[in-house]
Amino acid sequence: MYSVSLGDSVLPTFSQARAAFSSADAKVGQRDMRNLMFYLQEMSEADGIIRNLIRIRRVGVNSFGWKIIAPDKQFDQAAQEAKIRCSKIIRRILKFHTDTPMYGAIAINYKFDKIGSAFVPSFVKRCLPVEIERDENPDLIKIWEDGDKGKVSDITPETRGNWVLDSDESLKPGGILRSLLFRAIMAKDAEKEFANFISLVKGIMQAIVSDVTSAEDVEAAEAVLVDASERKYIITDEITQFKLNELVSAMGADAYDKFLNRMEKIFAKTIIGNANTTELPAYGGSRAALWVLKTISADIIYEDIIRCEDMINEQLLLSDYRANYGAEKIECPYKFQFEVPEEIDLEKRVAVVEGCQRAGIALKTDEVYSIIGFTKPDDAEDIMFGDAPPDDNPLEV
Numbered sequence: 384m385y386s387v388s389l390g391d392s393v394l395p396t397f398s399q400a401r402a403a404f405s406s407a408d409a410k411v412g413q414r415d416m417r418n419l420m421f422y423l424q425e426m427s428e429a430d431g432i433i434r435n436l437i438r439i440r441r442v443g444v445n446s447f448g449w450k451i452i453a454p455d456k457q458f459d460q461a462a463q464e465a466k467i468r469c470s471k472i473i474r475r476i477l478k479f480h481t482d483t484p485m486y487g488a489i490a491i492n493y494k495f496d497k498i499g500s501a502f503v504p505s506f507v508k509r510c511l512p513v514e515i516e517r518d519e520n521p522d523l524i525k526i527w528e529d530g531d532k533g534k535v536s537d538i539t540p541e542t543r544g545n546w547v548l549d550s551d552e553s554l555k556p557g558g559i560l561r562s563l564l565f566r567a568i569m570a571k572d573a574e575k576e577f578a579n580f581i582s583l584v585k586g587i588m589q590a591i592v593s594d595v596t597s598a599e600d601v602e603a604a605e606a607v608l609v610d611a612s613e614r615k616y617i618i619t620d621e622i623t624q625f626k627l628n629e630l631v632s633a634m635g636a637d638a639y640d641k642f643l644n645r646m647e648k649i650f651a652k653t654i655i656g657n658a659n660t661t662e663l664p665a666y667g668g669s670r671a672a673l674w675v676l677k678t679i680s681a682d683i684i685y686e687d688i689i690r691c692e693d694m695i696n697e698q699l700l701l702s703d704y705r706a707n708y709g710a711e712k713i714e715c716p717y718k719f720q721f722e723v724p725e726e727i728d729l730e731k732r733v734a735v736v737e738g739c740q741r742a743g744i745a746l747k748t749d750e751v752y753s754i755i756g757f758t759k760p761d762d763a764e765d766i767m768f769g770d771a772p773p774d775d776n777p778l779e780v
Contacts, residue, residue, distance in 0.1 A: 384529050385513050387421050393429035394568050395422045407556050411518065416556050417527070420512040423486055423560045426567050432647050433560075433567065436654040441481045443655075443679050444687050448722040449473070451700070455716055461708075462717035468503045469703055473695060473719065475506045476547055480691050485654075486512035487558035488550040490526060490538070493699070495545070495706050502706040504545070504699065517550045524548050547698045549690065559653055570646045573639065656680020688721050695719040740768045 389395060395403070403418040427434055451469070453462040472493050482489035490510040495502040516525040528534035538546055551558055651657060657680055696718050704715040732754050739746055748767045752759040 384511070385417050385421060385527075385531070387418055389425070392571075394426060394571050395564075397565065397568060400564055400568060404557075404561075414516070416516050417513050419557055419561070420486060420515070422564060423557060424512055426564060427485065427560060430567050430570070432650055433563065433654070436650055437481055437485060440484070440655055440679065440683075440687070441478070443684050444480060444691050444721065445477050447688075449719060450722060451717050451719055453717040458716040461704075464501070465700060465703055465707075465717055468501060468707075469699060472504045472506050472699065475509070476695060476699070477691060479509050480687065480694075482509075482512065483549045483551055483558070483690060484687070485558045485560050486515075487553065487556045487561075488512070488515045488517045488524060489548065489694075490515050490524060491547040493545050493547070495702075502703075504703055504706075507545075517556055524550065543698075545702060547694055549694055563650060563653055566646055566649060570643065573642055576639075656683040688723065692719055692721065744768065 387395070387399075399418075400422060403422055407414065407416040407419040409415070427437055451462045451466040453459050476491055479489060479491060492507040492510070493504045494507050496505050497503075510526055514527050514529065516527065518524065524538045526536040526538060528536070538548060555561065557564075696715065700717065700719060701712075701715045704717070705712045736746070736751055736754060746767050748759060748763050748765055751767050752763075
Protein backbone atom coordinates (compact mmCIF):
# COMPACT_ATOMS: atom_id res chain seq x y z
CA MET A 384 0.00 0.00 0.00
CA TYR A 385 1.20 3.51 -0.81
CA SER A 386 2.84 5.35 2.10
CA VAL A 387 5.04 8.36 2.80
CA SER A 388 7.83 8.41 5.38
CA LEU A 389 7.01 10.63 8.34
CA GLY A 390 10.19 9.89 10.27
CA ASP A 391 9.53 9.74 14.00
CA SER A 392 6.35 11.82 13.70
CA VAL A 393 2.75 10.77 13.19
CA LEU A 394 1.89 13.79 11.04
CA PRO A 395 3.66 15.58 8.19
CA THR A 396 5.54 18.85 8.61
CA PHE A 397 4.02 22.09 7.36
CA SER A 398 6.27 22.00 4.28
CA GLN A 399 5.25 18.41 3.49
CA ALA A 400 1.57 19.35 3.83
CA ARG A 401 1.95 22.39 1.56
CA ALA A 402 3.68 20.27 -1.09
CA ALA A 403 0.88 17.68 -0.88
CA PHE A 404 -1.77 20.39 -1.36
CA SER A 405 0.09 21.73 -4.40
CA SER A 406 0.37 18.28 -5.99
CA ALA A 407 -3.29 17.40 -5.32
CA ASP A 408 -4.51 20.70 -6.76
CA ALA A 409 -2.48 20.47 -9.99
CA LYS A 410 -4.10 20.21 -13.42
CA VAL A 411 -5.40 16.88 -14.69
CA GLY A 412 -2.45 14.89 -16.01
CA GLN A 413 -0.05 16.46 -13.49
CA ARG A 414 -2.19 15.80 -10.44
CA ASP A 415 -1.21 13.36 -7.70
CA MET A 416 -3.47 13.21 -4.66
CA ARG A 417 -1.78 10.28 -2.94
CA ASN A 418 0.43 12.21 -0.51
CA LEU A 419 -2.44 14.41 0.65
CA MET A 420 -4.76 11.45 1.08
CA PHE A 421 -2.09 9.51 2.95
CA TYR A 422 -1.58 12.43 5.34
CA LEU A 423 -5.34 12.73 5.92
CA GLN A 424 -5.59 8.98 6.57
CA GLU A 425 -2.77 9.21 9.12
CA MET A 426 -4.32 12.26 10.78
CA SER A 427 -7.68 10.50 11.18
CA GLU A 428 -5.89 7.67 13.00
CA ALA A 429 -3.23 9.57 14.95
CA ASP A 430 -5.35 12.41 16.33
CA GLY A 431 -7.66 10.94 18.97
CA ILE A 432 -10.09 13.87 18.95
CA ILE A 433 -10.54 13.82 15.18
CA ARG A 434 -10.81 10.04 15.15
CA ASN A 435 -13.56 10.09 17.76
CA LEU A 436 -15.46 12.87 15.99
CA ILE A 437 -15.41 10.85 12.76
CA ARG A 438 -16.81 7.90 14.74
CA ILE A 439 -19.62 10.13 16.02
CA ARG A 440 -20.35 11.29 12.47
CA ARG A 441 -20.34 7.66 11.28
CA VAL A 442 -22.60 6.53 14.13
CA GLY A 443 -25.09 9.21 13.08
CA VAL A 444 -26.92 7.38 10.29
CA ASN A 445 -26.03 3.97 11.75
CA SER A 446 -28.04 4.74 14.90
CA PHE A 447 -31.25 4.95 12.87
CA GLY A 448 -33.29 2.00 11.76
CA TRP A 449 -33.95 1.57 8.07
CA LYS A 450 -36.31 -0.26 5.76
CA ILE A 451 -36.82 -1.11 2.11
CA ILE A 452 -40.30 -0.13 1.02
CA ALA A 453 -42.35 -0.30 -2.16
CA PRO A 454 -44.59 2.71 -2.93
CA ASP A 455 -46.69 0.34 -5.06
CA LYS A 456 -48.07 -2.37 -2.75
CA GLN A 457 -47.81 -5.04 -5.44
CA PHE A 458 -44.03 -4.94 -4.92
CA ASP A 459 -44.13 -5.36 -1.11
CA GLN A 460 -42.89 -8.93 -1.30
CA ALA A 461 -40.07 -7.95 -3.67
CA ALA A 462 -39.06 -5.18 -1.22
CA GLN A 463 -38.92 -7.60 1.72
CA GLU A 464 -36.83 -10.06 -0.28
CA ALA A 465 -34.49 -7.24 -1.33
CA LYS A 466 -33.96 -6.29 2.32
CA ILE A 467 -32.92 -9.86 3.11
CA ARG A 468 -30.54 -9.98 0.13
CA CYS A 469 -28.99 -6.53 0.65
CA SER A 470 -28.76 -6.17 4.45
CA LYS A 471 -25.08 -7.08 4.76
CA ILE A 472 -23.81 -4.90 1.92
CA ILE A 473 -25.97 -1.97 3.11
CA ARG A 474 -24.37 -2.19 6.56
CA ARG A 475 -20.95 -2.05 4.89
CA ILE A 476 -21.88 1.02 2.87
CA LEU A 477 -23.20 2.80 5.97
CA LYS A 478 -20.05 1.87 7.87
CA PHE A 479 -17.86 3.74 5.38
CA HIS A 480 -20.28 6.49 4.33
CA THR A 481 -18.15 9.20 6.00
CA ASP A 482 -15.43 8.72 3.36
CA THR A 483 -17.29 11.19 1.13
CA PRO A 484 -17.49 14.15 3.53
CA MET A 485 -14.18 13.39 5.28
CA TYR A 486 -11.92 12.65 2.28
CA GLY A 487 -14.03 13.90 -0.62
CA ALA A 488 -14.90 10.56 -2.25
CA ILE A 489 -15.97 6.98 -1.59
CA ALA A 490 -15.57 3.84 -3.70
CA ILE A 491 -17.01 0.46 -2.68
CA ASN A 492 -16.95 -2.55 -4.96
CA TYR A 493 -19.43 -5.43 -4.67
CA LYS A 494 -20.42 -8.51 -6.65
CA PHE A 495 -23.43 -10.78 -7.03
CA ASP A 496 -23.30 -14.37 -5.77
CA LYS A 497 -25.96 -16.85 -6.88
CA ILE A 498 -27.52 -18.39 -3.79
CA GLY A 499 -30.37 -20.72 -4.66
CA SER A 500 -32.53 -18.89 -7.16
CA ALA A 501 -31.43 -15.40 -6.01
CA PHE A 502 -28.47 -13.19 -6.85
CA VAL A 503 -27.19 -11.72 -3.58
CA PRO A 504 -24.83 -8.68 -3.50
CA SER A 505 -21.70 -9.20 -1.41
CA PHE A 506 -18.94 -6.84 -0.34
CA VAL A 507 -15.64 -7.00 -2.26
CA LYS A 508 -13.60 -3.96 -1.29
CA ARG A 509 -13.68 -0.47 0.12
CA CYS A 510 -11.00 1.59 -1.58
CA LEU A 511 -8.85 3.61 0.80
CA PRO A 512 -8.73 7.37 0.20
CA VAL A 513 -5.16 7.04 -1.09
CA GLU A 514 -6.46 4.77 -3.89
CA ILE A 515 -9.08 7.23 -5.19
CA GLU A 516 -8.55 10.15 -7.51
CA ARG A 517 -11.60 12.20 -8.35
CA ASP A 518 -12.04 14.28 -11.46
CA GLU A 519 -13.64 17.69 -12.00
CA ASN A 520 -16.51 15.67 -13.42
CA PRO A 521 -18.11 14.02 -10.34
CA ASP A 522 -19.15 11.03 -12.47
CA LEU A 523 -15.50 10.15 -13.22
CA ILE A 524 -13.25 8.51 -10.63
CA LYS A 525 -9.87 6.82 -11.03
CA ILE A 526 -8.98 3.87 -8.81
CA TRP A 527 -5.27 3.28 -8.18
CA GLU A 528 -4.98 -0.27 -6.86
CA ASP A 529 -2.94 -0.11 -3.63
CA GLY A 530 -2.13 3.48 -4.56
CA ASP A 531 -0.02 2.27 -7.51
CA LYS A 532 -0.21 4.66 -10.47
CA GLY A 533 0.61 1.74 -12.74
CA LYS A 534 -2.61 -0.06 -11.79
CA VAL A 535 -5.37 2.35 -12.74
CA SER A 536 -9.05 1.81 -13.47
CA ASP A 537 -11.21 4.59 -14.89
CA ILE A 538 -14.71 4.32 -13.46
CA THR A 539 -17.33 6.08 -15.57
CA PRO A 540 -21.15 5.83 -15.69
CA GLU A 541 -20.75 3.38 -18.58
CA THR A 542 -18.13 1.19 -16.87
CA ARG A 543 -19.38 1.62 -13.32
CA GLY A 544 -20.77 -1.90 -12.98
CA ASN A 545 -21.06 -3.02 -9.37
CA TRP A 546 -19.57 0.05 -7.70
CA VAL A 547 -20.95 2.47 -5.14
CA LEU A 548 -19.22 5.77 -5.91
CA ASP A 549 -19.70 9.27 -4.61
CA SER A 550 -17.75 12.53 -4.37
CA ASP A 551 -18.43 15.78 -2.56
CA GLU A 552 -18.04 17.86 -5.75
CA SER A 553 -16.08 20.58 -3.92
CA LEU A 554 -13.56 22.63 -5.88
CA LYS A 555 -10.54 20.97 -4.26
CA PRO A 556 -9.95 17.35 -3.16
CA GLY A 557 -9.54 16.20 0.40
CA GLY A 558 -12.98 16.67 1.93
CA ILE A 559 -13.40 18.55 5.19
CA LEU A 560 -10.31 16.90 6.71
CA ARG A 561 -8.26 18.97 4.26
CA SER A 562 -9.24 22.10 6.19
CA LEU A 563 -8.07 20.54 9.48
CA LEU A 564 -4.63 19.23 8.49
CA PHE A 565 -2.66 22.40 9.31
CA ARG A 566 -4.54 22.81 12.59
CA ALA A 567 -3.87 19.18 13.54
CA ILE A 568 -0.14 19.72 12.87
CA MET A 569 -0.25 22.86 15.04
CA ALA A 570 -1.96 20.92 17.84
CA LYS A 571 0.64 18.13 17.71
CA ASP A 572 3.50 20.65 17.73
CA ALA A 573 1.89 22.41 20.69
CA GLU A 574 1.62 19.08 22.49
CA LYS A 575 5.36 18.52 22.08
CA GLU A 576 6.09 22.05 23.29
CA PHE A 577 3.85 21.51 26.30
CA ALA A 578 5.75 18.33 27.20
CA ASN A 579 8.97 20.37 27.20
CA PHE A 580 7.23 23.09 29.16
CA ILE A 581 6.18 20.68 31.91
CA SER A 582 9.80 19.65 32.44
CA LEU A 583 10.70 23.29 33.02
CA VAL A 584 7.83 24.29 35.31
CA LYS A 585 9.56 22.82 38.34
CA GLY A 586 12.55 25.09 37.63
CA ILE A 587 16.25 24.39 37.82
CA MET A 588 18.45 23.89 40.87
CA GLN A 589 21.41 26.22 41.31
CA ALA A 590 24.31 25.49 43.65
CA ILE A 591 25.80 28.65 45.17
CA VAL A 592 29.38 28.28 46.33
CA SER A 593 31.88 30.76 47.71
CA ASP A 594 35.45 31.48 46.82
CA VAL A 595 36.63 29.36 49.72
CA THR A 596 34.60 26.28 48.69
CA SER A 597 36.97 23.41 48.02
CA ALA A 598 37.02 21.41 44.79
CA GLU A 599 35.85 18.38 46.72
CA ASP A 600 32.81 20.30 48.03
CA VAL A 601 31.98 21.51 44.51
CA GLU A 602 32.04 17.91 43.24
CA ALA A 603 29.87 16.85 46.15
CA ALA A 604 27.36 19.62 45.33
CA GLU A 605 27.23 18.47 41.69
CA ALA A 606 26.52 14.93 42.84
CA VAL A 607 23.70 16.23 45.05
CA LEU A 608 22.15 18.08 42.13
CA VAL A 609 22.21 14.95 39.94
CA ASP A 610 20.07 12.88 42.28
CA ALA A 611 18.15 15.60 44.11
CA SER A 612 15.01 14.84 42.08
CA GLU A 613 15.07 11.23 43.23
CA ARG A 614 15.89 11.87 46.88
CA LYS A 615 13.48 14.80 47.21
CA TYR A 616 15.88 16.36 49.76
CA ILE A 617 19.47 17.59 49.98
CA ILE A 618 22.04 17.93 52.77
CA THR A 619 24.64 20.71 52.62
CA ASP A 620 27.14 22.45 54.81
CA GLU A 621 26.85 26.08 55.91
CA ILE A 622 28.93 27.34 53.02
CA THR A 623 27.19 25.62 50.06
CA GLN A 624 23.66 26.77 49.27
CA PHE A 625 21.06 25.56 46.79
CA LYS A 626 18.43 27.72 45.08
CA LEU A 627 15.46 26.78 42.92
CA ASN A 628 15.13 29.13 39.94
CA GLU A 629 11.80 29.38 38.12
CA LEU A 630 12.37 29.18 34.36
CA VAL A 631 8.76 29.43 33.20
CA SER A 632 5.50 30.43 34.79
CA ALA A 633 3.00 27.72 35.60
CA MET A 634 0.39 30.06 34.14
CA GLY A 635 1.66 29.00 30.72
CA ALA A 636 -0.33 25.78 31.16
CA ASP A 637 -3.53 27.84 30.97
CA ALA A 638 -2.54 29.14 27.55
CA TYR A 639 -2.02 25.57 26.32
CA ASP A 640 -5.38 24.47 27.70
CA LYS A 641 -7.12 27.38 25.97
CA PHE A 642 -5.36 26.64 22.69
CA LEU A 643 -6.20 22.92 22.86
CA ASN A 644 -9.82 23.66 23.77
CA ARG A 645 -10.08 26.03 20.80
CA MET A 646 -8.66 23.40 18.45
CA GLU A 647 -11.10 20.78 19.74
CA LYS A 648 -14.03 23.14 19.19
CA ILE A 649 -12.88 23.87 15.63
CA PHE A 650 -12.53 20.13 14.94
CA ALA A 651 -16.00 19.43 16.37
CA LYS A 652 -17.70 22.31 14.53
CA THR A 653 -16.11 21.19 11.27
CA ILE A 654 -16.90 17.47 11.52
CA ILE A 655 -20.24 17.27 13.36
CA GLY A 656 -21.41 20.88 13.31
CA ASN A 657 -21.47 21.21 17.11
CA ALA A 658 -18.77 21.92 19.65
CA ASN A 659 -20.58 20.58 22.71
CA THR A 660 -19.30 17.00 22.76
CA THR A 661 -16.58 14.66 21.60
CA GLU A 662 -18.00 11.60 23.36
CA LEU A 663 -20.28 8.82 22.15
CA PRO A 664 -23.39 7.83 24.16
CA ALA A 665 -23.23 4.82 26.44
CA TYR A 666 -26.59 3.54 25.25
CA GLY A 667 -28.11 2.40 21.96
CA GLY A 668 -31.41 2.09 20.18
CA SER A 669 -33.85 4.98 19.82
CA ARG A 670 -32.21 6.92 22.67
CA ALA A 671 -28.92 6.88 20.75
CA ALA A 672 -30.74 8.07 17.64
CA LEU A 673 -32.26 10.98 19.53
CA TRP A 674 -28.83 11.77 21.00
CA VAL A 675 -27.47 11.90 17.47
CA LEU A 676 -30.16 14.38 16.43
CA LYS A 677 -29.14 16.66 19.29
CA THR A 678 -25.38 16.19 18.94
CA ILE A 679 -24.78 16.32 15.21
CA SER A 680 -26.01 19.49 13.56
CA ALA A 681 -29.34 18.94 11.79
CA ASP A 682 -28.11 20.05 8.38
CA ILE A 683 -25.16 17.65 8.57
CA ILE A 684 -27.14 14.59 9.71
CA TYR A 685 -29.82 15.13 7.06
CA GLU A 686 -27.18 15.67 4.40
CA ASP A 687 -25.69 12.29 5.40
CA ILE A 688 -29.15 10.68 5.33
CA ILE A 689 -29.97 11.98 1.85
CA ARG A 690 -26.54 11.06 0.47
CA CYS A 691 -26.70 7.49 1.84
CA GLU A 692 -30.25 6.96 0.62
CA ASP A 693 -29.33 8.18 -2.86
CA MET A 694 -26.19 6.00 -3.06
CA ILE A 695 -28.01 2.85 -1.98
CA ASN A 696 -31.11 3.43 -4.11
CA GLU A 697 -29.33 4.45 -7.31
CA GLN A 698 -26.19 2.29 -7.16
CA LEU A 699 -27.19 -0.82 -5.23
CA LEU A 700 -30.92 -1.50 -5.28
CA LEU A 701 -31.31 -0.82 -9.00
CA SER A 702 -28.49 -3.30 -9.68
CA ASP A 703 -30.12 -5.77 -7.29
CA TYR A 704 -33.45 -5.44 -9.11
CA ARG A 705 -31.82 -5.92 -12.49
CA ALA A 706 -29.84 -8.94 -11.29
CA ASN A 707 -32.93 -10.67 -9.92
CA TYR A 708 -35.73 -9.51 -12.22
CA GLY A 709 -34.11 -8.69 -15.57
CA ALA A 710 -31.20 -6.62 -16.87
CA GLU A 711 -33.51 -4.42 -18.96
CA LYS A 712 -35.15 -2.83 -15.92
CA ILE A 713 -34.61 0.95 -15.81
CA GLU A 714 -36.28 1.75 -12.51
CA CYS A 715 -36.39 -0.05 -9.18
CA PRO A 716 -39.88 -0.37 -7.62
CA TYR A 717 -38.55 -0.48 -4.05
CA LYS A 718 -36.33 1.95 -2.17
CA PHE A 719 -34.13 2.23 0.89
CA GLN A 720 -35.28 4.65 3.59
CA PHE A 721 -34.09 5.59 7.08
CA GLU A 722 -36.47 5.58 10.02
CA VAL A 723 -35.68 8.87 11.74
CA PRO A 724 -37.37 9.24 15.15
CA GLU A 725 -39.10 12.43 16.17
CA GLU A 726 -37.51 14.34 19.01
CA ILE A 727 -39.30 13.65 22.27
CA ASP A 728 -40.87 16.61 24.09
CA LEU A 729 -40.84 15.14 27.60
CA GLU A 730 -42.93 17.93 29.14
CA LYS A 731 -45.73 17.34 26.64
CA ARG A 732 -45.68 13.61 27.29
CA VAL A 733 -45.85 14.08 31.05
CA ALA A 734 -48.69 16.57 30.54
CA VAL A 735 -50.64 13.90 28.63
CA VAL A 736 -50.22 11.45 31.53
CA GLU A 737 -51.26 14.09 34.06
CA GLY A 738 -54.33 14.87 31.94
CA CYS A 739 -55.35 11.22 32.06
CA GLN A 740 -54.98 11.23 35.82
CA ARG A 741 -57.13 14.33 36.23
CA ALA A 742 -59.78 12.75 34.00
CA GLY A 743 -59.78 9.66 36.20
CA ILE A 744 -58.44 7.41 33.46
CA ALA A 745 -56.55 4.38 34.76
CA LEU A 746 -53.35 3.61 32.83
CA LYS A 747 -51.08 0.60 32.68
CA THR A 748 -47.86 1.41 34.49
CA ASP A 749 -45.78 -0.16 31.70
CA GLU A 750 -47.37 2.20 29.17
CA VAL A 751 -46.84 5.30 31.34
CA TYR A 752 -43.15 4.60 31.84
CA SER A 753 -42.79 3.81 28.14
CA ILE A 754 -44.37 7.16 27.24
CA ILE A 755 -42.06 9.20 29.46
CA GLY A 756 -39.00 7.11 28.57
CA PHE A 757 -38.09 6.01 32.09
CA THR A 758 -37.42 2.54 33.49
CA LYS A 759 -40.23 1.11 35.60
CA PRO A 760 -39.24 0.12 39.16
CA ASP A 761 -39.49 -3.58 39.96
CA ASP A 762 -42.00 -2.99 42.77
CA ALA A 763 -44.37 -0.72 40.79
CA GLU A 764 -48.04 -1.59 40.60
CA ASP A 765 -49.47 -2.86 37.31
CA ILE A 766 -52.09 -0.07 37.13
CA MET A 767 -51.38 3.64 37.69
CA PHE A 768 -54.02 6.11 38.89
CA GLY A 769 -56.57 3.33 39.31
CA ASP A 770 -57.42 4.18 42.93
CA ALA A 771 -55.47 7.43 43.35
CA PRO A 772 -57.44 10.64 44.02
CA PRO A 773 -56.90 13.45 41.47
CA ASP A 774 -54.69 15.48 43.86
CA ASP A 775 -52.33 12.57 44.50
CA ASN A 776 -49.89 12.97 41.57
CA PRO A 777 -47.06 10.38 41.62
CA LEU A 778 -45.24 12.36 38.93
CA GLU A 779 -44.77 15.35 41.23
CA VAL A 780 -41.70 15.46 43.44
